[in-house]
Amino acid sequence: MAPIDLTATFGRSYYRNRWPKPRAGMGKGRTMNRRLGVSLLMIPLGVGLLAGAAGAAWQPDKPVEIIAPSGPGGGWDRTARGAQKILTEEKLVPQPIVVNNVAGGSGAVALGQVLAKRKGDAHLLLAMSPALTFTLALGRAKDPASGKNLTFRDITPIAAVATDYGAIVVRKDSPYKNLKELLEAYKGNPGAVSVAGGSAVGSQDHVKFAKVVKAAGLDGTKVKYVPFQGGGEALASLLGGHTAAASPDISEIAGQVEAGQIRVLAVLSDQRLGGVFKDAPTAKEQGVNTNYILWRGFYAAPGLTKEQADYWRGTLGKMVKTPTWKKLATDSGWFELFMAGEEFNKFLDEDLAFATGLLKELGLVK
Amino acid sequence: MTEVFSSLAYGFSVALTPTNLMWATVGSIIGTLIGVLPGIGPVSGIAILIPVTYGMNPASAMILLTAMYYGTMYGGSTTSILVNVPGEASSVVTTLDGYQMARQGRAGPALAIAAIGSFLAGTFSIVGLMLFAVPIISLALRFGPAEYFGLMLLGLSSVTSLAGKSLVKALLSMILGLVVSTIGVDLSTGIARYTFGIPQLLDGVGFLVVAIGLFAISEVLLAVEEIATAKREAIPVGRVWLAWKDFAASWWAMIRGTVIGFYIGVLPAAGATIASFMAYDVEKRLAKDPSRFGKGDIRGVAAPESANNAAAVGNMVPLLTLGLPGSSTTAIMLGALMMLGIQPGPLMYQKNPDVFWGLIASMYLGNAMLLILNLPLVGLWVKILAIPERILYPLILGVSVIGVYGVSGSLTDLLLACGFGLLGYYMRSHDYPVAPAVLGVVLGGLMEQSLRQALVLSDGSFWILVQRPISLVLLILSAVSLASPYLIAAFRKFQGEPAF
Numbered sequence: 001m002a003p004i005d006l007t008a009t010f011g012r013s014y015y016r017n018r019w020p021k022p023r024a025g026m027g028k029g030r031t032m033n034r035r036l037g038v039s040l041l042m043i044p045l046g047v048g049l050l051a052g053a054a055g056a057a058w059q060p061d062k063p064v065e066i067i068a069p070s071g072p073g074g075g076w077d078r079t080a081r082g083a084q085k086i087l088t089e090e091k092l093v094p095q096p097i098v099v100n101n102v103a104g105g106s107g108a109v110a111l112g113q114v115l116a117k118r119k120g121d122a123h124l125l126l127a128m129s130p131a132l133t134f135t136l137a138l139g140r141a142k143d144p145a146s147g148k149n150l151t152f153r154d155i156t157p158i159a160a161v162a163t164d165y166g167a168i169v170v171r172k173d174s175p176y177k178n179l180k181e182l183l184e185a186y187k188g189n190p191g192a193v194s195v196a197g198g199s200a201v202g203s204q205d206h207v208k209f210a211k212v213v214k215a216a217g218l219d220g221t222k223v224k225y226v227p228f229q230g231g232g233e234a235l236a237s238l239l240g241g242h243t244a245a246a247s248p249d250i251s252e253i254a255g256q257v258e259a260g261q262i263r264v265l266a267v268l269s270d271q272r273l274g275g276v277f278k279d280a281p282t283a284k285e286q287g288v289n290t291n292y293i294l295w296r297g298f299y300a301a302p303g304l305t306k307e308q309a310d311y312w313r314g315t316l317g318k319m320v321k322t323p324t325w326k327k328l329a330t331d332s333g334w335f336e337l338f339m340a341g342e343e344f345n346k347f348l349d350e351d352l353a354f355a356t357g358l359l360k361e362l363g364l365v366k
Numbered sequence: 367m368t369e370v371f372s373s374l375a376y377g378f379s380v381a382l383t384p385t386n387l388m389w390a391t392v393g394s395i396i397g398t399l400i401g402v403l404p405g406i407g408p409v410s411g412i413a414i415l416i417p418v419t420y421g422m423n424p425a426s427a428m429i430l431l432t433a434m435y436y437g438t439m440y441g442g443s444t445t446s447i448l449v450n451v452p453g454e455a456s457s458v459v460t461t462l463d464g465y466q467m468a469r470q471g472r473a474g475p476a477l478a479i480a481a482i483g484s485f486l487a488g489t490f491s492i493v494g495l496m497l498f499a500v501p502i503i504s505l506a507l508r509f510g511p512a513e514y515f516g517l518m519l520l521g522l523s524s525v526t527s528l529a530g531k532s533l534v535k536a537l538l539s540m541i542l543g544l545v546v547s548t549i550g551v552d553l554s555t556g557i558a559r560y561t562f563g564i565p566q567l568l569d570g571v572g573f574l575v576v577a578i579g580l581f582a583i584s585e586v587l588l589a590v591e592e593i594a595t596a597k598r599e600a601i602p603v604g605r606v607w608l609a610w611k612d613f614a615a616s617w618w619a620m621i622r623g624t625v626i627g628f629y630i631g632v633l634p635a636a637g638a639t640i641a642s643f644m645a646y647d648v649e650k651r652l653a654k655d656p657s658r659f660g661k662g663d664i665r666g667v668a669a670p671e672s673a674n675n676a677a678a679v680g681n682m683v684p685l686l687t688l689g690l691p692g693s694s695t696t697a698i699m700l701g702a703l704m705m706l707g708i709q710p711g712p713l714m715y716q717k718n719p720d721v722f723w724g725l726i727a728s729m730y731l732g733n734a735m736l737l738i739l740n741l742p743l744v745g746l747w748v749k750i751l752a753i754p755e756r757i758l759y760p761l762i763l764g765v766s767v768i769g770v771y772g773v774s775g776s777l778t779d780l781l782l783a784c785g786f787g788l789l790g791y792y793m794r795s796h797d798y799p800v801a802p803a804v805l806g807v808v809l810g811g812l813m814e815q816s817l818r819q820a821l822v823l824s825d826g827s828f829w830i831l832v833q834r835p836i837s838l839v840l841l842i843l844s845a846v847s848l849a850s851p852y853l854i855a856a857f858r859k860f861q862g863e864p865a866f
Contacts, residue, residue, distance in 0.1 A: 071774075072413025078701065081417065103774060105551075105568030112565050138556065140568060194823055202556030226511070226819050227553040229635070229812070232684075232691040232700075236634040239688065242510030242823065251704075255689030255711020331707050364556050 058307040060095045060123055066298075067126045069110035071103040076127040078332055079296045083125070083161070083316070086325045092315050095123075106203075107132045108141040115154070116144045120303035125158065125312065129296045130351065134203050137355040138365060152348040156300040156309050159316045159340035160347075162329045165250045166208040166268035166292030167280075171238060172261055174245075179266040179286045182245060183216050190222035196243035198231035198252075202364040205234070208268065208292045209247040210358060212283060215290035221362055238262065249294055250277065251333025268292035273335065295337060297344070313340040370496060377723030380425050381731055389430040390728055394735045397437015398743075401444070404451050404582060405574055405769015408438040408695045416702050424706040425724040431702055432682075432725060433732040435695060436488060439638070439675045440736045443480040444747055447667065448473055449762055451582040455573050456638035456674035458804045459646045461581065462528065463659060463666025470662050471604025473748050478608040479616050479664055480671040481740040487624040487672035488733040491679035494628050495686075496726055503687045506632045511819035512830050514635060516840025518813035521640045523847035524647030525802045530660060533851060535798045543806020546571050547814070554818040566778035573639075575770060575779050576807050579786020580793070580800040582766035586759045587791040593755060601751045616668035619649050623672030630673075631680020634692035635816075638677035639808045645673035651850070679729065685710060686722065 068080035077099075084097045102110040110126055118124055135141050139149040168179060176182040186193045197205025206227070210220035226243055228234040231252045238246040239261060246262075250273065256262045257276050264280035267273055268291050272282055283290055300312060319325050320338045329336070339347060359365040380386065393415075400411040412431055419427035442454035447464035460480065467476040494502070509517070522540065529536030549560045550570030561567040623645040630641040649669040650659045659666050684692040689711030691697035703710045708718050715722040750758070770783045790800050824830035832838050846853075 072410055072416075072698070077413070078705075085417075085420070101775065103569070104776065105565040108565035108568060109776075140558065140565065142563075191825060200551055200553045200556045224822060226822050227815075228819070229553065229815065230691070230697065232697060233635050236507060236684065236688070236690050236692075237510060237819075239690075240507035240510055255709045255713070258709065259689075259712035261688070261712060328705075331705050333704060 058122070058305065058311050060093060060311075062123055063095050064093060064097045064123045064125070066097060066099045067110050067114075067124065068099055068101050069103065069107040069126060069128070069132075070101065072101055075129060075296065076107075076131075077101060079127040079129070079161070079298075080125075082325070082328050082332070083127075083298070083319065086319050086322060086328065087315070089324060090319070090322050092318055105140055106135045108135050111135075111141045111150065111155070112144060114301050115150070118301045121301045122304050122308040122311075124301055125298045126300070127296070128157075128299050130204060130294055130355075132299075133348070133351050133355050134207075136352055137359055138202065152299075152345065152352060155302055156304045157344055157348055158298045158300055158309065158312045160295035160297035160337055160344060161316055161320050161325075162296045162332075162334035163337035164294035164296070164334055165273070166204075166247060166294060167250050167253065167264055168209065168212060168245060168247055168266045168268070168283075169238070169253060169257075169262045169264050170245050171241065172263055174263060176245070176265060177263075178281070179212075179283060179288060182265055183213070183218065183288070186213060186222075187218055190219070191224050193245055194224045194226055194243045196226050196228060196234040196237045196246040198228050198234040198248065200227050201225060202359055202362060204294075205231075205247045207355065207358055209245075210362070211290055211292060211354075212266065212268070212288060214358075215283070216288045220358065235262075249333075250335075254333060269335075293337070295339070295347075296334065297339075316340070373719065373723050374496065374727060376719065377725070377727030378731075380720050380724030381429060381727035385423075386426050386429050386724070386728065387731070389426050390433045390732050390735055393430040393433025394437045394732055394739055397434035397439075398441040398736065398739060399437075400434070401438035401441020401453050403769060404445055404453050404578060404766055405772065407454050407574070408435050409698055411435075411438055412695065412698050412702065416698070416705065419702060419706065422706075424703075424708050424718065425721045427702065427706055428699075428721055428725050429728040429732075431699060432729060433735070435699075436484075436675065436678060436729070436732050437736060439488075439678045440481060440484050440740050442674070443484075443667070443671050444477065447476045447480065448747060448750055449758070450585045451762060451766065452577055454638075454674075455577065455804075455808060456642045456677070457670070458577060458581070458639070458801055459528075459642045459670045460667055462646070462801060463661070463663050466660065466662035467664065467667065468751065469601055471602035472662065472664075473601075473751060474605055474744055475608045475612050475664065476667050477744040477747055478741065479612060479668045481737055481744070482608075482613070483616065483620045483623065483668045483672040484675040484740075485733050485737040486620050487627060487676040488679060488736075489730065490624050491628045491631075491676040492726065492729045492733070495679055495683055495729075499683050499687050502629070502632050503683055506634070506684065508836065509633050510834070511816040511823060512834045512837040513840065514633075514816035515813060515820055515831065516837040516844065517630075517633070517636060517640075518809045518816060519844040520840050520847065521644055521809050522805065522813065523844040524643045525805060526848060526851050527647040527650040527656075527659070528643075528799055528801045528805065529851075530799050531797055536802045539793065539798050539800060540802035540806040543576070543803035543808075544810040545806075546576060546803075547807050547810025553815055554822070564778065566776055570811065571782060571807070572774075572779065573804065573807050575783045576786050577804050578766045578770050579783040580790035580803060582762060583783060583787025584790030584794055584800070586763045587787065588794060589755065589759050591795075604748075612664050616664050619645075619665040619669040620672040622648055622652075623669040624676040627673030627676030628680040631677030632683045632692070633680075634684045634690055635812060637681065637693050638674040641673040641677040641680075642670035643805055645669040647847075651847075682729075686714065686725075688712060689714070 066080045066084055068077040070076040080099045084099050087093045088097055141150045170176050195209045199205045206225045210223050214220040231248050234246050237243045254276055266283040267280045270291050400406050411434055442457035443460045445451045445453045446457040446460040447468050450461050450465040452458040452461055464476045525536050525540045551558050551568050626645045627641040630636045646669050649665050650656045681693050681696050684690045685696045691700045700710050771780050793800055820830050
């Protein structure tokens with residue numbers, strides 16, 4: 001279907017003011033304008049075009065919104081703006097794409113808005129990552145109608161488009177040379193191994209370490225976890241010798257590993273990673289059968305038709321194959337990963353079940 | 367040492383190309399504007415500019431972003447001084463004396479000293495960054511949770527300097543801020559506190575919402591009341607230029623502000639806001655005539671404005687030497703660097719010398735540029751005071767509301783800001799100072815976190831706070847600082863002088 005000529009409806013100047021041709025340099029400065037633009041445009045277009053969309057293969061027939069459920073600059077923001085850039089540059093979506101930030105509650109605010117107002121809206125994608133798994137597992141996102149805890153079944157997961165991995169690290173002069181020694185020390189006295197992380201108790205960095213400990217057959221509830229406001233502060237406490245270990249993301253530590261300031265005891269991926277991490281062993285190599293996949297992906301509102309969901313799965317599938325996306329992902333410190341459809345849904349359900357189970361063990365969820 | 371200078375010369379050769387000079391100018395101008403607008407701070411400013419930097423030469427991109435960052439530090443003081451509305455968190459304390467100066471017709475000198483103080487602090491801090499980055503960062507890393515707790519407590523004790531007539535009222539105001547800082551998900555337990563099931567409150571109440579409410583909205587309400595009852599005198603525009611006497615009086619305040627600001631800025635997790643409060647506190651304590659503070663003393667503008675610029679430079683130290691972000695602004699800069707294909711970290715100055723030294727050189731240039739840009743602007747800003755009140759105050763209200771809503775897009779934030787506006791109106795009309803509440807909000811969260819981190823590390827023993835020397839010293843300083851008004855009063859009584 002041909003792109004709609006907005007000029008016919010609104011006149012030239014409206015078109016030019018409201019929908020600047022997306023380009024690489026398009027900033028966030030006009031978010032307000034665009035938000036207004038979306039709501040103004042949706043009224044006439046939504047009605048007029050529903051009939052036109054009922055063809056064989058669905059594709060967007062009006063501007064697409066990507067929501068970054070965080071403030072500007074975070075991981076979700078980067079995922080959303082990266083996809084906006086590549087989908088537009090590579091002309092994979094026939095419509096303009098705008099990014100809006102709806103920050104709050106690790107994704108709970110954006111999710112609440114979608115469920116309250118945007119059910120069935122196929123022109124909307126939201127960035128997500130395991131942080132959303134924890135928001136769901138901790139019961140922070142509730143169905144606005146029933147008040148029940150939400151699960152991944154209440155939204156339409158689309159695809160994971162890249163990934164990061166967890167890691168267990170110590171200072172370069174730490175007595176622990178490998179994961180086994182660290183776990184031995186933990187076995188002897190869990191209180192001796194203080195672990196710094198950049199998220200709250202019961203969230204990613206905490207669970208990352210607990211997952212490794214559990215996989216080694218030890219008690220995951222005894223982890224002496226010290227939460228900091230962000231990975232930077234956690235690493236500073238590790239480098240300052242205030243904590244014994246840390247459980248950051250791979251993308252946060254490339255600089256320090258390269259400079260030899262920290263030692264990676266275990267990379268929590270299935271295979272060894274390349275680049276500066278080529279000498280860092282995985283946990284599996286050391287006999288601890290676990291991983292920690294920090295996937296980054298997108299979901300859509302509930303109530304999409306199969307054609308609509310498949311369109312987005314296919315489009316994101318094409319996106320991750322482009323060299324421009326690969327470069328952008330590498331520059332962000334991410335690794336290749338693509339999961340979509342039933343495989344992704346199953347993965348998410350298992351992830352949520354695991355997180356919920358672990359948080360129950362830790363006494364954080366009833 | 368010669369190596370440093372030849373590298374710096376190389377840096378200048380990068381920064382002085384016409385393109386990079388242009389980016390530094392653009393960054394300075396945008397930064398100043400963002401700084402002037404309440405609500406939009408350096409973090410959102412950089413986020414707005416990051417997409418612009420895609421595909422740019424990394425050195426140019428970083429020059430643009432840092433020039434903008436310092437620009438916000440220059441611009442932040444403008445509205446603090448003119449209309450009592452802090453442009454950034456780090457300019458809250460500037461309102462205390464800056465706005466009083468404006469009401470006395472000395473807005474010009476206040477703005478000028480803010481620009482000059484920012485310039486001197488910025489420039490000397492870059493020298494500090496260049497020469498002492500490595501030793502100072504190893505000192506900063508010795509700050510663990512216990513030390514941060516001591517530092518936050520010392521910061522809070524500066525409340526005694528913010529008190530107007532009554533220390534008790536200032537303490538109550540501070541406690542209000544501390545209470546607000548407990549809202550949201552508790553880092554140490556993962557439990558949501560005082561959120562009443564509202565997901566928008568899970569991240570806590572932002573400093574911005576509190577400051578816009580307590581300062582801007584309440585200011586408008588007070589103005590309406592005073593205009594209606596014909597109590598308000600129009601603010602005179604007064605003299606624009608700074609007298610030599612003012613400059614001489616501010617000299618030591620600027621130097622001390624720079625030192626305090628730079629060191630606190632280097633500490634990951636501390637920052638420009640804490641630095642500005644502490645610099646003000648130190649100045650007031652060292653003054654022979656502390657009673658003049660809060661009534662339009664120029665040192666009360668010079669010290670915090672120097673400190674916040676020095677802290678902005680100090681913030682870059684952990685980023686450039688360790689690749690660790692010490693604040694939300696440097697965190698977003700780290701993201702920008704990575705998108706440009708540069709891995710920030712200890713090896714950055716070897717692997718990307720053009721970016722590293724170009725950046726340092728551009729900091730010098732940016733500061734000079736900002737001074738040149740801001741001094742003539744003083745004349746323009748001061749004219750804002752000539753705008754009739756019936757236009758000026760609705761304008762302030764409009765800009766504040768956009769500041770709160772425009773960045774977050776959250777109606778909850780807007781309603782909260784209005785609530786704090788009413789609260790601020792009540793507090794200010796009953797002589798409760800509002801700055802201590804902001805201090806409480808800014809320091810409360812970090813103070814609680816560091817205490818609980820320290821207690822996790824010590825298995826619950828409070829001895830960790832006094833066993834560590836830096837922490838012990840900070841605790842003693844805080845106690846002395848809190849008790850000092852009473853000690854001084856007792857001392858004067860003992861000498862037979864009237865207390866205060």
